[in-house]
Amino acid sequence: MTEGPRAQALDPALWPRLSAAFDAALDLPADAREAWVAAQPADLAPALRALLQAHDGGAELPALDATAPAGQAGQRIGPYRLLSCLGVGGMAEVWGAEQVDGPLTGRRVAVKLPRGGGKLAGGRLGQRLIEERALLLGLEHPHIARLYDAGIEAGQPWLALEWVAGRPITEALAGRPQRARLIAFLQVLDAVRHAHARLVLHADLKPANILVGDDGRVKLLDFGIARLLHADGPRAFTPGLAAPEQQRGDALTVATDVHGLGGVLAALVPPAERSRALTAVIARAQAHAPTDRYADVEALAADIHRLLDHRPVAALPDARGYRLACWLRRQRWPLLGAAALLVGTAAALWQADTARREARRAEAANAYLLDLFKTLDRRAPDAAQPEAALRRLLAERSARIEATLPTDPDTADELLRITATLHDYLGDARRSRALAERRYRLLKDRLGLAQPRTQLAGMHLIWPLLASGDLAASAALLAELDPALPARGLLRAEWLLARHDLRERQGAAPAEREALLRAALAGYAADAPQDSGHAATWLALSELHAAQGRRDDALAAVDRALGLVERAQPYIASDHARQLLQRASLGAAGAAADEARALQLLRGSVGLRAPFVRQALAALVARRCAADRTAANALAAEAGVGGCAAAP
Structure with missing residues (x-):
């Protein structure tokens, strides 16, 4: 990061004299300082003058020699002990540290210290660090590194920030599908949008300031040069990445961050991989004039969503051919039948037949459920016990499934899946397991283990096996599925979650369980962020942290689950209730309301x-x-x- 023209780096031997002279100068009336500075030794006067001008806000600080670190390994800063230097920037050093005092002893944090050391840190650099503290205190977002603590130690300001173990976003997502990269980019947009809503600019958005952890979660770092919107700030920027108005020294706006986000997106998707629409999105975000860019981060995010949904983007001029191509891509399944007639190929006919079979399966499933609930007769002897009545009706419908199997195995497979799921939610693990086992066996015999439908049936079976406590059968099924499943995707994420649940029951160590959960989270975040298993995995991680006494981590994890569950596909009310009860058990604010809402959800669903x-x-x-x-x-x-x- 660059901060305008800099003087020659200061000689470390000069710092003690400069610090004393600086303190003495501040005690003088402003109109008497220049004469006093001019009378100082020739080696001291220029640096002292630059330091006073920086303190008064009229100039930038002279460069500080990086050979004089702000901290040392083993040094105590507040309740933290410095471990190792993680990085050195233009204004500060970042140290990995651990908490050695207080209730969270042993917690890893990142401590940020202004460069220069001693009382020099109380000047403009120290003031910037204090300003950064004020900014970060107002930013509470899952994709922004959290501020834990702040203070001044022997005249030296410091910040204790969330320890983010990860790699720059471009490095972490290299080789991933473009869709996964765009979904991760949406996390960045959400974080910046949160900051803008609180009138805070980042002003240095670049891949190095955006890390992706092992759990697939994006974290935005370094608000060190952020300034409140419409407030004056230093001319600080990263060469080659800064917006034109930053380089000119003009006022910064949300458009400045939109420009930075365009640069991040350009780094995420190289030119050779860009569609015409994506090229237009990047061009608008990085337009030279701020007025030609997206009006705000929300508008940029809207175009990214349009890209993911194969809809026309606002950044591309109205072109009939482009809009028609988008429409055709969105309508590719409904148009399969027409395509088959027009093209007349065996492949198209096969696709149309597949689509018809899928539609028939869905129609049969809907009719089955509708008929099932229509048959809940209020006059029946078990009318006052709806769960018992539903079990009775399911048993009666089993004969219908048996009759359907020989003539329409696809429809029978769908009905087996629904019935097994209903028995699971009714708490009948034995019956759910029997139905799921039969479905898996039939598909494996008919289609083979390499088919995704068979693999999906195997993953559906694992949950009733675990619920029944048959750990040997669970382990055998996971071992059978492991080599057949793809290395990535929804099924692999579910496999990792199931593996965690098995190892939990087998008494695995917390470290092994956390590794499995974080691997599952990475898979969900990249390939199925809205799947209900994503929220369920965050809940499992929260429960693990709570059992370890890591309350803050447990609370953060369950809050992530609650942020996902209401938009999850499918939405599962009982999962939502468990997350609310977990949050209440941690003593979070609003616990009574969480408990009441959880009970309401349960009474209205599974009881x-x-x-x-x-x-x-x-x-x-x-x-x-x-x-x-x-x-x-x-x-x-x-x-x-x-x-x-x-x-x-």
């Missing part, structure tokens, strides 16, 4: 006696016993768990 929410509800009863034993015991009776007398 309070579903086996997969039993543990969370038992913990809720235990917490309520101290406040209201009567209400706690009533909840325990409804949920079928131990009441206050049985609570520890």
Whole structure:
């Protein structure tokens, strides 16, 4: 990062004298300082004059020699001990450190120290660090490195930031599908949009300031030169990446960050890989005049979403051919039948037949569910027990599935899947397992293990196997599926989550379990960010952290889950309820509201006696016993768990 013209680097031997002279000059009236500075020795006067001008805001600091570090390994800064220097920038050093005092002893953080050391740090550099602290305190976002702590140690300001283990976004996503890179870029846009909503500019957006962790999560770093919108700030920029107005010294706006984001996108997708539409998006984001760029980050994000959805982008002029191509791509499945008639090839006919079979499966599934719930007769003996009535009806429909198998195995497969899932949510692990096993066996015999449908059926089977406690069968199935599944994608992410659940039941160490969960999160984030398993994996990580006593990490993880669950496909109310109960168990603000919402979701879906929410509800009863034993015991009776007398 560059900050205008710089003087020759200062001799470290000069710093003690310069610091004393600087303090003395500040004690003089402003109109007497220049005469006093001019009387100083020739080796001191120029640097002292530059330092005073920088302090008063009229000039930039002289360069500080990097040979004099701001910190040393083993040094104590506030409650932290410095471990190793992670990087040196134009204004500060970043050190890896660990907390050695307080309730979070052992926590890893990144400590940022202004360069120059001693009382020099109390001048303009120290002031910038204090300003950065004020900015970061207002930024609370999952894709922005969090500010944990800040202070001044022996006159030296410092910041303790979230430790982000990762690689620059261009390096981390190299070789990934373009769609995965664009989805990750949307995380960056969301972080910058959050900052802009709080009137904060980043002003130095580049790949080096955007890291991707092992969990696939993007983290935006270094608001060191950020300034409140419409406030005056230093002329600081990275050569070759800065917007034209930055290089001219003009006022900065949100358009400055839009320019930086365009540069990040250009680095993520090399020219040879860009479509015409993506080229136009980058060109608009990086337009020379701020008024020719996207009006804000929201507008840029909207065009990225259009790219992902194969819709025309706003950045490309209205061209009939381009818009027709987008329409055809979006309508490729509905047009398969027409294409088959026009082209007349066997391949097109096969595709059309496949589409018809898929439509028939979907239609049969919808009819099956509709018929099932229409048949819940209020006059039946079990009308007051809807779960029992649903089990009875499912058993009756099993004969229909058996009759369908010989003539229409595809439709029968879909009905087996639905029935197994319904039994799972009714808590009937035995029946769910039997149906899922049959489905997997039939598909494996008919299509083979290499077919995605067979692999999907195998992953559907793993959950009832785990629910029934058959760890040997679970391990055998995962081992069978492992070499057949692709290295990446939704099924691999689900496999990793299932592997974690198995290893948890086998008593695996927390480190192994966390590695599996983070690998699963990376897969979901890259290839299936809206899948319901993505949120479920964050919940599992939160529960693991909570068991380790890592409350802050547990709370951050469950908040990630809650940020995903309502947009998840499919939305699962019971998962949402478990996440709310987990957040409440951590003592987060609004715990009572979270508990009430969780109970409302459960009562409206699977009820309070579903086996997969039993543990969370038992913990809720235990917490309520101290406040209201009567209400706690009533909840325990409804949920079928131990009441206050049985609570520890």
